[in-house]
Amino acid sequence: xxxxxxxxxxxxxxxxxxxxxxxxxxxxxxxxxxxxxxxxxxxxxxxxxxxxxxxxxxxxxxxxxxxxxxxxxxxxxxxxxxxxxxxxxxxxxxxxxxxxxxxxxxxxxxxxxxxxxxxxxxxxxxxxxxxxxxxxxxxxxxxxxxxxxxxxxxxxxxxxxxxxxxxxxxxxxxxxxxxxxxxxxxxxxxxxxxxxxxxxxxxxxxxxxxxxxxxxxxxxxxxxxxxxxxxxxxxxxxxxxxxxxxxxxxxxxxxxxxxxxxxxxxxxxxxxxxxxxxxxxxxxxxxxxxxxxxxxxxxxxxxxxxxxxxxxxxxxxxxxxxxxxxxxxxxxxxxxxxxxxxxxxxxxxxxxxxxxxxx
Amino acid sequence: xxxxxxxxxxxxxxxxxxxxxxxxxxxxxxxxxxxxxxxxxxxxxxxxxxxxxxxxxxxxxxxxxxxxxxxxxxxxxxxxxxxxxxxxxxxxxxxxxxxxxxxxxxxxxxxxxxxxxxxxxxxxxxxxxxxxxxxxxxxxxxxxxxxxxxxxxxxxxxxxxxxxxxxxxxxxxxxxxxxxxxxxxxxxxxxxxxxxxxxxxxxxxxxxxxxxxxxxxxxxxxxxxxxxxxxxxxxxxxxxxxxxxxxxxxxxxxxxxxxxxxxxxxxxxxxxxxxxxxxxxxxxxxxxxxxxxxxxxxxxxxxxxxxxxxxxxxxxxxxxxxxxxxxxxxxxxxxxxxxxxxxxxxxxxxxxxxxxxxx
Numbered sequence: 001x002x003x004x005x006x007x008x009x010x011x012x013x014x015x016x017x018x019x020x021x022x023x024x025x026x027x028x029x030x031x032x033x034x035x036x037x038x039x040x041x042x043x044x045x046x047x048x049x050x051x052x053x054x055x056x057x058x059x060x061x062x063x064x065x066x067x068x069x070x071x072x073x074x075x076x077x078x079x080x081x082x083x084x085x086x087x088x089x090x091x092x093x094x095x096x097x098x099x100x101x102x103x104x105x106x107x108x109x110x111x112x113x114x115x116x117x118x119x120x121x122x123x124x125x126x127x128x129x130x131x132x133x134x135x136x137x138x139x140x141x142x143x144x145x146x147x148x149x150x151x152x153x154x155x156x157x158x159x160x161x162x163x164x165x166x167x168x169x170x171x172x173x174x175x176x177x178x179x180x181x182x183x184x185x186x187x188x189x190x191x192x193x194x195x196x197x198x199x200x201x202x203x204x205x206x207x208x209x210x211x212x213x214x215x216x217x218x219x220x221x222x223x224x225x226x227x228x229x230x231x232x233x234x235x236x237x238x239x240x241x242x243x244x245x246x247x248x249x250x251x252x253x254x255x256x257x258x259x260x261x262x263x264x265x266x267x268x269x270x271x272x273x274x275x276x277x278x279x280x281x282x283x284x285x286x287x288x289x290x291x292x293x294x295x296x297x298x299x300x301x302x303x304x305x306x307x308x309x310x311x312x313x314x315x316x317x318x319x320x321x322x323x324x325x326x327x328x329x330x331x332x333x334x335x336x337x338x339x340x341x342x343x344x345x346x347x348x349x350x351x352x353x354x355x356x357x358x359x
Numbered sequence: 360x361x362x363x364x365x366x367x368x369x370x371x372x373x374x375x376x377x378x379x380x381x382x383x384x385x386x387x388x389x390x391x392x393x394x395x396x397x398x399x400x401x402x403x404x405x406x407x408x409x410x411x412x413x414x415x416x417x418x419x420x421x422x423x424x425x426x427x428x429x430x431x432x433x434x435x436x437x438x439x440x441x442x443x444x445x446x447x448x449x450x451x452x453x454x455x456x457x458x459x460x461x462x463x464x465x466x467x468x469x470x471x472x473x474x475x476x477x478x479x480x481x482x483x484x485x486x487x488x489x490x491x492x493x494x495x496x497x498x499x500x501x502x503x504x505x506x507x508x509x510x511x512x513x514x515x516x517x518x519x520x521x522x523x524x525x526x527x528x529x530x531x532x533x534x535x536x537x538x539x540x541x542x543x544x545x546x547x548x549x550x551x552x553x554x555x556x557x558x559x560x561x562x563x564x565x566x567x568x569x570x571x572x573x574x575x576x577x578x579x580x581x582x583x584x585x586x587x588x589x590x591x592x593x594x595x596x597x598x599x600x601x602x603x604x605x606x607x608x609x610x611x612x613x614x615x616x617x618x619x620x621x622x623x624x625x626x627x628x629x630x631x632x633x634x635x636x637x638x639x640x641x642x643x644x645x646x647x648x649x650x651x652x653x654x655x656x657x658x659x660x661x662x663x664x665x666x667x668x669x670x671x672x673x674x675x676x677x678x679x680x681x682x683x684x685x686x687x688x689x690x691x692x693x694x695x696x697x698x699x700x701x702x703x704x705x706x707x708x709x710x711x712x713x714x715x716x717x718x
Contacts, residue, residue, distance in 0.1 A: 169545055171544075171545070171595075173594055184667070184668065185530075185582060185584050185586055185606045185608060186528055186530070186582070186608045186667035186668040186669070187580075187582075187667050187668075188569075188582030188583075188584045188608070189569075189580060189582065193564070193565075193584055193585060195561065195564075195584075195585035195586075195587075195588050195603070196561055196564050196565040196584070196585060197565075198561060198588070199558060199561035199562050199564070199565045202554065202555055202557060202558035202561060203558050203562070205552070205554075205555050205558070206552075206555040206556075206558045210547075210548075221546075221548060223544060223545070223546075223547030223548065224547075225544050225547045225552055225554075225555070225597055226552060226554035226555060226590070226591075226598070227544055227554075227591055227592070227593070227594055227595065227596060227597070227598060228554075228590065228591030228594070228598070229554050229557070229588050229589070229590045229591060229601060230588070230589060230591070231585070231587065231588045232585075232586055232587030232588060232589070232604065233586070234586070235532055235586055235587070235604065235606065235637070235638065236530075236586065236606065236668075237586060238584055238586070239585070239586060239587070242588060244554070245591065245594065247544045247594065247595065249544060249545045249547065278594070279594065308543070308545035308546050309543060309545040309546075309595075310545070
């Protein structure tokens with residue numbers, strides 16, 4: 001076994017511990033990517049591809065359908081929580097246990113132990129998920145080698161508490177700038193107060209009735225919120241600028257352009273001097289009505305729920321591949337000093353996926 | 360003549376230049392205070408008192424009325440604009456020319472040349488006007504020796520463009536804090552948006568009809584303005600706090616307590632979690648109906664106007680002494696690199712005061 005050699009014979013829980021003990025903070029994934037690639041190349045039923053520190057492995061069985069199991073190799077920086085530690089209750093502690101080396105361990109175990117799945121499989125291991133979007137390995141793969149990501153359905157093994165989370169919301173962040181005219185506050189009538197001008201914007205926000213949209217049986221609740229407001233020059237000056245940052249989280253039945261048009265319409269008659277798009281990422285349809293997804297949900301059980309927040313499933317969605325989140329970790333423990341995962345859940349996740357792919 | 364000896368025989372314009380060439384940045388007034396004290400002690404008709412770098416000189420003629428002529432000795436830091444320079448148009452350039460060594464020169468000339476005024480006179484020269492309020496020499500004198508400042512009327516020779524500016528507005532600054540509950544903006548309904556909660560506050564401000572109050576023939580225009588707003592945690596978080604800083608500038612017929620009560624009432628039914636007073640300085644009544652003031656205005660001419668902004672006249676007002684600003688400098692040139700004063704105006708101011716005190 002090469003140095004850092006991964007032992008895919010051990011169960012997913014033990015393998016999780018081994019992965020956690022190979023630190024792979026974003027930007028520093030090479031050792032782990034090398035280890036993953038080497039382990040996969042030992043498996044004769046897989047074709048292995050590599051792009052940067054992104055590793056893709058595929059079965060080529062000529063099945064009528066291909067599904068993708070994807071996970072990121074990187075973690076946030078460790079916080080005095082390495083190496084991993086298994087406690088007497090079967091809980092594995094350490095950086096990346098939940099987000100998402102438990103999921104990566106399940107991917108690797110399925111890769112090693114299901115040589116003849118009922119659907120062709122593509123395993124994707126990518127880097128830089130925890131940092132700026134333009135570095136994201138899945139996004140870079142989608143640009144450089146979209147064919148490597150082709151398929152009818154994708155499962156992203158991000159921590160979801162063992163629940164299927166379908167699709168994801170889109171998110172749009174805009175800056176609304178109000179203008180005014182400076183003056184000494186002792187002679188306020190000579191100026192024009194840009195903070196006061198923000199009042200209609202805040203009123204629209206306070207009065208806004210967010211949409212609830214059911215897609216594939218999942219209810220998406222939208223939201224339109226001010227997430228920042230800034231205005232003011234000095235304690236005795238009528239301010240000439242005030243900026244409200246508004247975040248629109250929207251159901252994935254509308255696209256980025258429609259979302260922006262909606263926001264423009266909401267504030268159409270407010271005295272906004274300038275509207276700037278700060279951030280925009282489209283949502284992802286859950287695609288649960290697709291046969292592969294339906295079979296997946298039947299196999300793993302539970303009640304699918306909508307994914308709030310934005311995740312990499314929308315990168316698959318943008319490629320026309322319906323995708324869900326399904327992983328053993330607890331998302332609320334991600335990025336925390338006391339990050340941990342129950343090993344029983346890791347084993348359960350591995351078993352559920354195997355059942356789906358062998359059923 | 361001692362070192363730095365001031366020559367009170369020269370006219371006020373030449374004396375201004377001599378004063379400007381004795382730099383006296385706030386905190387560094389000792390040399391100038393020493394020179395002023397020494398020059399005044401040469402005048403047998405004056406009683407001279409000193410407290411720190413504050414110098415007070417009084418006639419003791421048993422007149423029925425006493426008026427005060429006050430000015431500060433300090434300047435803002437020089438900005439490569441020392442020593443002074445007199446140009447061919449009779450304009451004197453340099454740090455402190457306008458704010459307010461021209462005024463101090465006029466005080467000193469009146470002290471030297473009007474030994475038998477029709478009213479008893481108190482000359483006040485004080486330090487640290489340009490810095491934090493608690494250091495202000497006039498304020499410290501008012502606490503330590505209020506009797507030194509007793510009188511029926513005061514003229515502060517701050518730059519007022521040769522116009523009488525009556526009294527001053529009061530100013531109150533409060534922080535209005537709105538509370539909320541943090542949540543991920545993708546699940547906004549789990550939180551409570553503190554920025555949205557600021558909407559009724561901004562509405563009150565936008566709708567506010569400021570009072571106009573005529574006092575002693577001067578119209579004071581009030582104002583209630585947001586001068587700062589801050590809220591927000593991160594681009595994807597429902598904010599749990601938003602703070603609006605509101606500045607109330609009010610006519611001097613109400614006091615600090617009434618001003619605060621008014622502001623509390625304006626926002627009474629807004630969802631303000633906490634109202635904190637950030638700054639409060641009462642106004643000053645113009646007192647122009649007082650006989651000494653009326654005689655002063657008749658003597659110096661022009662149409663009195665209200666003083667917007669807060670000035671040291673309100674320190675006299677707090678002692679029960681009506682006060683006005685009247686000085687030769689242009690207030691718009693104060694604190695500027697190209698600070699200057701027209702020497703003709705300095706001479707005019709000196710002549711006007713002398714006419715008032717001899718008339």
